[in-house]
Amino acid sequence: MPDYIIMLKTFARELGAGAIVVLVAFLISRVLRRVINTLRESHSLSSTMAKRLQNFRQRTIIFITLLVLMQIAGVFDNAWAFLSTALLAVALGFVAAWSILSNATSAVLVLILRPFRIGDTVELMDPTGEPMGGEVTDMNLMFTTLTLPVAEGDSPDRPSVLNVPNNFFFQRVLRTRSRHKPDSRAAFFSDPED
Structure with missing residues (x-):
């Protein structure tokens, strides 16, 4: 033919x-x-x-x-490869935005509900059973900064610091030891009342 x-x-x-x-x-x-x-x-x-x-x-x-x-x-x-790649990029963008929004929302909830404050000692129970935690020293929209207790052999001049994503405080069991009075209405960033 x-x-x-x-x-x-x-x-x-x-x-x-x-x-x-x-x-x-x-x-x-x-x-x-x-x-x-x-x-x-x-x-x-x-x-x-x-x-x-x-x-x-x-x-x-x-x-x-x-x-x-x-x-x-x-x-x-490769039209379908192009389309699937574009959809994957959009999905990854949503996941990234979800992570940021989740941490920011959790920060606002911590400020409103006050499960802990600056100066409190917190422990998050890891699924493996090992607690991680320390003294709350700072908080921003993404992370809460915990200062770990000085371990034997560590320099007390440079304490270990742990930045914990805020949404962890709503995903894991939280144990708090507070120096604030139980019925205190003090602000989140206030010093413990004597």
Whole structure:
């Protein structure tokens, strides 16, 4: 069979597949548009949110349709690798943001609930059973700084310091020895009352 006939068959097959992809994308887009409009008309969805969803629907369907068409045409052989890499990057961004937000939220909860304060001695029970802890000397949005007791042979001039992520205080069993009075309303960063 001549090469041009093979090329024409391949082109016809790609053209047919492309037409089917465009038709399916069009139908999915219409169905989603009707669903969003129905939700908006039934007042289950605000007009602003419906407009945002319509824009998102349109852009997402166009993007995925273009990827599929490029894959069919052989222009972009690794379209799905590109898409999965992009989704992985977004997922990693969410994980990083979750970690930061988790520690910041935990810091705010520690300041409000006061399970411990500056000057208190805390111990976090590790799942292995070994406690880790020390005296609370500082706190920021990410970490609480604990000064460890001076071990035998250590220099008392340079105490060991442990920076513990704030969310650990809500994920592990916490034991606190406080020099503050039990009913004290003193601020978190205040000195223990005498």
